[in-house]
Amino acid sequence: MRLLFLGDVVGRAGRTVVTDHLPGIVANSRVDFVVINGENAAGGFGITEAICQELLDAGADVITLGNHAWDQREALVFIERQPRLVRPANFPLGTPGRGADIFTATNGARVLVANLMGRIFMDPLDDPFAAIDRVLDGLTLGRDVDAVVVDVHAEATSEKQGLGYHLDGRASLVVGTHTHVPTADHRILSGGTGYMSDVGMCGDYDSVIGMEKDEPLARFTRKIPQARYAPANGAASLSGVAVEIDDVSGLATKIQPLRLGGELAETWPELLGDAPSDLLAAI
Template sequence: MKILFLGDIVGKIGRRAVAKVLPEWKQKYSPDIVIANGENMAHGKGFTRATIDEAIKAGVDFFTSGNHVAKKDEGLGLLSDKKIPMIRPANYPLTVPGDGWRVLEVGATKIAIVNIIGRVFFKENFDCPFRGLDAILKEISKQVKIIFIDFHAEATSEKVAFGWYADGMVSAVVGTHTHIQTADESILPKGTAYITDAGMCGSVDSVIGVEKEGVIAEFLDQLPRKHDIPETGQARVCGVFIEIDNKTGKAISIERLENEVEV
């Protein structure tokens, strides 16, 4: 199976950049499924039905998310709708609406898409991601070979540790959340494709997708500023392309992707 994953889509500029770049990538790589982290699609925090529909029209098939699932009023309601192709981190408390993973049929092959969130540097008290993975695998490992994980986490150490922990148990661990693409893509010894962070789809002239002037001022005087998202200009689309052996569920290859366009 060929999987094309896009890092966090940030705001309108990110959505429009994806609409420009994704058709070219789909033509070049012929992915069986396109997955994107969509938690920042609506002006940088959260998502709406309109932003989901826009990304689907651009060519995205399925969405993962992270710590911003409740930033928009309709977010939790969308997660409750099984018809919406989006999941939230599986290690949220059980009372949070939505699914932490789903098994999809892509052609004649099944894939489990799993969303897990880290704990280091988050103010929320999420359940343990490592034990959470164990519990999920007990449910799905017998019914599906290909298991893709979006690990939404802040600390690189936690991401790297999680990758080693999951090696051989899942097909791929792709990190999200920091919006900075890392250059450590690899196939781990037991066959799991790994990258610490896939990066973002958003403004180049920014601080991780946010207008830089306000962020710099906030660092200088330690007073809160409104975080605005640029809507036009140079945008960067980041992601990874992963090939998985359908019979074994092991990764064959992982390629880091990045392209810049004017929006």
């Protein structure tokens, strides 16, 4: 099977690039399952029910969250009735929603999607290593589920890499989100798990990690807040990673980045088939 993971959707620009490109990718490419991190989709902070539905309608099968999960307070309520919205599994016991679940891909494959939040330079939540061990307890990749996808929403690449190696051979894909800048370390680990430290964001890269530049620069240079952070709304890039997963073992056989539109150099994963016609001729 072929799986596509798209990074943090930031504000209106990020939503627009997803709704512009993803339906065509799903309709015309060899992709069986799509996961999107949507925790910055509502004005850069959190997600609303309407925006969640917009991303699902565009082609997402599952939407993951992170440290901004509850910035839009309505998420605490609607997550209970939206089974395809997944928050970090290491939130404290009793937190609304679910940290992992098993979903069905278009090809009939059973895909477990889990969301974790890091603890280094972030809120001190429960141990993400122990949390994912609990999620996977009793489940064998290739027998009980056909694929396992883990979104590690974390600041430190060391923590993301640690979780990647901790899950090597037990997950199809371990991918980092949160820092909004795509890394160049996409690879298959020795045990067969696809890994990338950060998939990047779906948003305007003429920004400071998706936010209009003036306010972050003012805070960096003067240490005085001038205004609220606001998402940049220029031409956005769609950033993600595609993974080919063995139908028997559930392990990754190929992993390739995807970037479309905006300021970043465009690249198309050949494992999804022919590139869209509007991709730059140089690719």
